[in-house]
Amino acid sequence: MRIRSAATAAVAVLGLSVLSACGQTSPAEPGSTGTDGTGTAASSTGSSTAAPDPAADVKALAGVTATGPVDFKTAPKVELGPTPISTTTVQRKVLTPGTGPAATKQDTVRVRVQIYHGTSGKLLDDGFGKNRRDEGYRLGRADLIPGFTEGLVGAQKGSRVAFTIPPAKGFGDSGNAQLGVTATDTLVVIADVSDVHRGLTVLEGKGAASPKGLPTVEFPDGNAKAPKLTIPQGAAPAETQQATLIEGDGPVVEANQFITAHYHGALWKDGSVFDSSWNRGTPADFLIGAGQVIPGWDKVLVGKKVGSRVLIVIPPKDGYGEQGNPNGGITGTDTLVFVVDILDAY
Known part of the structure; x- marks a missing residue:
């Protein structure tokens, strides 16, 4: 699933992006492929059959x-x-x-x-x-x-x-017509x-308790496994809320960097999980602070340190907007809850 907003879902194949998929994984489009290791490369390695020499x-x-x-x-x-x-x-x-x-x-x-x-x-x-x-x-x-x-x-x-x-x-049997590669x-x-x-593979420490009024976060099976979220009773916040549960000591995440992260996303209304890199068993990579992910991620994660665990509650206006994300079962009124472990920035 991709965490990108619909408005920025298309990424041109320019510069070094010829070497990567046409878009980075993001919590927005369940079932799509990307950098979380669940999909195939946009390069399409194909089935070229030339015998090695x-x-x-x-x-x-x-x-x-x-x-x-x-x-x-x-x-x-x-x-x-x-x-x-x-x-x-x-x-x-x-x-x-x-x-x-x-x-x-x-x-x-x-x-x-x-x-x-x-x-x-x-x-x-x-x-x-x-x-x-x-x-x-x-x-x-x-x-x-x-x-x-x-x-x-x-x-x-x-x-x-x-x-x-x-x-x-490389580009396999399909080549790349845009580049003139056969x-x-x-x-x-x-x-x-x-x-x-080498980035982190897992965070250390239990993490602080969530502030009052925000979902509680537990890792009953350790930091390498998906967390358990408990959504509080009552209406969801009208504005994006965030809390740093583990303060990292690595470099500060800057806009226009990629981050490597584990993340877990659920709906405020019923706690149902709509995406989780932890459940897939591999972290994902995102271009941050460049409009390539939903606004709530850009607003919160830029400025955090590598090694941090961040809880984010994102209302529709900073998520998928009025159109929601039908592929993920996310409506235009759904508030999203994320736990994000920042493993690297590059």
């Missing part, structure tokens, strides 16, 4: 160079060498070594990337373009193109790496890695 693949990046400082400001001067570049497996080449732990699928990386068409050599996306900055990706997200994740696993902070994304690990085209990525870090 490891010997040929290893040579594919031999002519690729990228010179210049790895300062995350200066675009490298890239030479691809002979084209077409085509592989059936993900191939990676370290152009500039980094330091520190090597990234795993449990980690989040921040990168500036340049993406090239392996057949034509055309630059498809420039992460060093005007108003661009390094962007974060939790490598465990289910919406990322598999080849993008695989290419960054093993990367270190401060490194520059080149890697290929073959069709079977079912047989390999992508070549040059990535400057500015950060590698």
